[in-house]
Amino acid sequence: RVFPVAGGAAGGGQVASIPVFIHVGEDPDALTVHAKENYSLQVNATGVTLTADGPDGVVHGLATLAQLVTRDENGPKLAFADITDSPRFPWRGIMIDTSRHFMAVSTLQRQIDAMELLKLNVLHLHLSDGTGFRVESKTLPELTAKGSHGQYYTQRELKDLVAYAADRGIRVVPEFDVPGHALALLLAHPELAAQSPVNPDPKNKNTAALDPTVPGTLRLVRRLYAEMGRLFPDAYFHSGGDEVDPDEWLKNPKIVAYMKENGFATPQALQAHFTVEVQKILADQGKIMVGWDEVSEAPIPKDVVMDVWRSSKFLSSASADHHPVIVSAGYYLDLLQPASQHYLVDPYDPAANGITRAQADALLAKGGRPDLVNAFLKEPAPPPLTDEQKSYILGGEAPLWSELVTDEMLDARFWPRAAAIAERFWSPASVRDVPDMYRRLAVVNAELQITGLQAQANTHRMALRLSPG
Ligand code: NAG
Structure with a gap:
């Protein structure tokens, strides 16, 4: 497969062909859930040698190789390097809500x-919510007939998407939200509603x-999850569980x-x-x-x-x-403005972000996006978590x-903030140099x-403007 290489494509320049030797380990686990993602990469005058524990490590090594190609007035250049690399967290994801607005397969x-280039490895798809049920079901065709306004993915499209993602080192984790956020399901199965008649408003x-007290509800969940679990072969399955309105149950x-x-x-x-x-x-x-953190309130x-x-309070209790x-707390990208309740760290607070007041002011004066800085600096495993608690953190996700x-x-909401978050999930916690982040972001x-x-053009220009020198 041809990787996009910034230096080569920008002006039609050509990187001279170089031999790439790839060595892949034989570990059978590498092909399943906990893919082996480590790799090492040597680039020198004799060529490129990429060694990885498994296919995903190869994908990551090639992503790094692409980043080593830059372009200046003399044309494209491949930097020499000797890199040994592995991720801090095994779960580095983004979440896309396909229910409230349907997102095309091409999107x-x-x-x-983009995820492949940034070594993100989990695509969490939110496929069912109040506004729409988005997957063709062969056993429960009424779900899309009544709950999708004709906007849904066919099983063929999703199988292809899962394979497309797997080729790029990315697992697809589906979410079918129950028992709340269920209006689309209830339009097809009003007999399972906590409040009757179902109010389609x-x-x-x-x-x-x-x-949850009628047997039909668990029967529906079992049938739906069995079919969807086959369609999405990943070992993990997200069942939602957020924001159940207590009145829905207490008024029945x-x-x-x-x-x-x-x-x-x-x-x-x-x-x-x-x-x-x-x-x-x-x-x-x-x-x-x-499940979303509400599921563990008992x-x-x-x-x-x-x-x-919801907040670091639940990070602390769940890991304890x-x-x-x-x-996911702190990485919500649906909101343009960062100063929202979803952000655990005030993006305008230099101390919390590990930068000086002068640096924060300089970024703001230049019209910088402190939300990008915030995304980059937001620590997934912040104090006062103990080492034991930290060991329970699989990683993080940026939900949209x-x-x-x-x-x-969608593109403009995700990028480049998700790139900054990708680095946070991959690199050691000590990587916190904001100007250096901007330098690398330009590449x-x-x-x-x-x-x-x-919608990359603007942010690209802005990042270049902001990068020192
Ligand atoms: C929450 C809801 C979600 C909504 C989002 C908006 C979760 C787990 N649940 O209210 O349905 O779209 O925030 O930011 O986030």
Whole structure:
């Protein structure tokens, strides 16, 4: 496969052909979930030697090789290098909400192309929410018939996408959100709604929830997850679980009676009971469950992976409870303005960002994007986490919710901030030099443009302007 190489393509210049020797380890695990991602790369006068533990390491080594090609007035240049490299975290992801606004397959492919260049390795697809159910189901065709407005991915498209991602060292983790954010599911299965009749008003789209006490609900989850689990072969499966509106359940007398009978004092306790059942369903299907951090408000099995999105408080409690953790809090990219509740660190606070007041002022005066700096500096495993807690952190994800983001806007929301986040998830925590980040971002941005990412031009120019010298 031809890698985009910034130096070569920008002016039509040609990098002289060089021999590349690739050595790949034979470890069978390398082909499954915990791919071996380490690689070493030597570039010198005799050529390029790339050694990796597995195919994903080769992909990462080639991404680095592409970054070694730069261009100046004399044409393209390949820098000599001797690199031994491995990721800090095994889970380095982005999340795309395809429900609120449907995203074309080509848009997803472009993100995958960019992810490959930045060694991001997990694409989490949010495929079902109040606004739409986005995957063709053969066993439950009513889901797209009633809940997609005709905008959904066919199984063929998704199989191809999963293969396209795998070729680039990227796993695709699907999410089908239950029991909240369920309006699209309930349009097809109103009999499973916590509140009847189902209110199709868009105002209800984030609140409508499944009734966890009727057996049909778990039957639907089992059938849906079985089919989708085959379509997405990854070992991890995200079942959502965020923002269940307590009133949905507490205003239904049958649910309240069920809670009394079974000793569930709170909606959170009822949700934990539901989570335990969903975890069993997924375990039967050979899958590891991932859920948003609300699912652990009452005790649930420790092997459920916690996708922490609300705040560092939940990062601390989930890791103290020995749940594997994915950190999404602080990396939300759907919002243009960084000074939001989603950011744990105030982007305008130089101390929190590890830069001086003068540096922060200089960046702001130049019209810089402190949100980019913030994305780069945001530590996924911040103090006061203990070493033991830190050992539970699998990595992180940059989520892009799409209430306010359309297909056309997606590239510009993700990039280049996701590039800064990719480095945070890959490199040691000590890599925090902001001017150096801008220098390297200029190289990366040139490559990203070649992948056809839209709306790169402005940020590219801006990054160049900001890079010292
Ligand atoms: C939360 C919701 C999500 C919404 C987003 C907007 C999570 C896990 N849940 O309210 O549905 O789109 O934030 O930023 O984030």
